[in-house]
Amino acid sequence: MKAFQIISPLHTALKEIDAPACRAGEVLLRIRYVGFCGSDLNTYLGRNPMVRMPVIPGHEVGATIEAVGTDVPDFLRPEQHVTVNPYTNCGKCAACRNGRVNACEHNETFGVQRDGTMTEFVAVPWQKVVTADGLSVRDCALVEPMSVGFHAVSRAQVTDIDTVMVIGCGMIGLGAIVRAALRGAKVIAVDLDDEKLEVARSLGATCLLNSKTEDVHARLMEYTGGLGPDVVIEAVGSAPTYVMAVQEVAFTGRVVYIGYAKSDVSFQTKLFVQKELDIRGSRNALPEDFRAVVRYLQQGHCPTDKLVTYEASLEQAGEMLQRWADDPAKVFRILVKF
Known part of the structure; x- marks a missing residue:
């Protein structure tokens, strides 16, 4: 399957990678939209001190469930519109022990410390899937940045x-x-x-x-x-x-x-x-922040069309990053559509 990778500052490429398996406790997602975040732009410009390159960027996700593994609750079903909580937590550090898992000392965020979602399929633990019934799959990609x-x-x-x-x-x-x-x-x-x-x-x-x-x-x-x-x-x-x-x-x-x-x-x-x-x-977001954003967007009052500056194909992703770098003040969000 195809994936977009930032290889080094100002250097990107499309590559072929193996499709993920859907193991026990996991959900296989078909990626429909991925938003470029400011951290992705900083990675592209060589200004992100936390990134591990080369990296597949992307943690603002609009997806549909393709398949569910064993040991996954039945409220998660194929074809549902979902987004992803893209952070990890170790469960052992001071932040995790205090219940503030968003600030885990050993967090690895999709597209920063580990490969992200700018590819055709990803498999994630079911606990990281955020359901968004009633939202368009495109608007699901706006949930994570708003939750921050x-x-x-x-x-x-x-x-x-x-x-x-x-x-x-x-x-x-x-x-x-x-x-x-x-x-x-x-x-x-x-x-x-x-x-x-x-x-x-x-x-x-x-x-x-x-x-x-x-x-x-x-x-x-x-x-x-x-x-x-x-x-x-x-x-x-x-x-x-x-x-x-x-x-x-x-x-x-x-x-x-x-x-x-x-x-x-x-x-x-x-x-x-x-x-x-x-x-x-304030770092990242907690599960309740994701739920609050989904509930807000479900009400239909948010002018989401105004929040998306460009939609682009996967093949145009590198060009879009450069366009953002050339005029950062004029961009809200760039969504890559699969």
Whole structure:
């Protein structure tokens, strides 16, 4: 069967690999759509420190069940539309023992530390299959990135009395915007691109800030009555936005970082103490975050067509990565269709 592989920075190829067997406790999936993630783009550009190359990318999955092995519960049936929880957990590290399996010390994510799903079939343990009845198989590929944003909102403990600023309106940031709005918070969206900000508005943001053309601090003070946002969720992963989060959050606020900066970041650490901040990381997502996204999408209110910038064939996958690298600000998601 065909698979797409990133061999080395800026070097990709199609290859033939053996089709997987469906063993006991496993489900064989026919891959229909795979989304390119920011981590895939960083792998392609040689900027992903966690990847093991060469690698088959892909962990944002829209699939149908092809077959089920023995010892698989009967709620999983052939032809169902599903997505995949693409993370592993060891069950032994501190994170796993604390029930936070999403942050497993020894996690291996599809397409990063192990080969991913940009191929025709994959076999996965049944526990990693997320059913998505009522969703199109294409929309199933949007569940994982949105779930990462949902998880960040849970980490921030957002409630209906909070004002939440989300920095970065890519797919993960949009997931955070949706979840914060669903919890009744006032949501401020910050990005460099007005088109992305308008999508953020359609998903629940009530204040839009273009950090390239506007004075973010002045606008925040105006919108929050001089207090600053109660919560800042950073979904970019750059040094300036890391610093912005700490500078702009309200006294006694919460800062949650999803993205990780690729260079060292210098902070005025007095703000940590002076504001008595809660500063938290947010990694991957938990099973309940996946279920929450599926339930949200099942309601049919999400303008999913606006979230998909390009659809491409497997043969065009390398070209699509280069197109994204050439103009990253204009891409929400690229889906590779099988």
